[in-house]
Amino acid sequence: xxxxxxxxxxxxxxxxxxxxxxxxxxxxxxxxxxxxxxxxxxxxxxxxxxxxxxxxxxxxxxxxxxxxxxxxxxxxxxxxxxxxxxxxxxxxx
Numbered sequence: 001x002x003x004x005x006x007x008x009x010x011x012x013x014x015x016x017x018x019x020x021x022x023x024x025x026x027x028x029x030x031x032x033x034x035x036x037x038x039x040x041x042x043x044x045x046x047x048x049x050x051x052x053x054x055x056x057x058x059x060x061x062x063x064x065x066x067x068x069x070x071x072x073x074x075x076x077x078x079x080x081x082x083x084x085x086x087x088x089x090x091x092x093x
Contacts, residue, residue: 001038007067021065028060028069035073039081047087050077 036052043050054060 026066039077
């Protein structure tokens with residue numbers, strides 16, 4: 001996670017220069033699980049239930065910039081938590 005934060009800071013400091021994504025095979029499942037783990041404690045503080053609903057038989061592998069994709073997932077999860085100030089559970093369907 002320190003590495004991800006360093007990458008984010010570097011991108012902010014070099015905002016004027018275009019960022020070249022680092023494409024590599026990544027597991028969307030692993031990125032989603034890691035992202036969920038990072039925000040789970042704060043979500044629980046707000047009594048927001050976050051649930052990962054992925055088909056266990058699917059690999060969900062793709063070629064992408066794992067750091068950027070993880071940042072997107074984190075932003076979505078943080079936004080979801082903030083959108084439910086009184087707690088709750090999102091319907092995954």
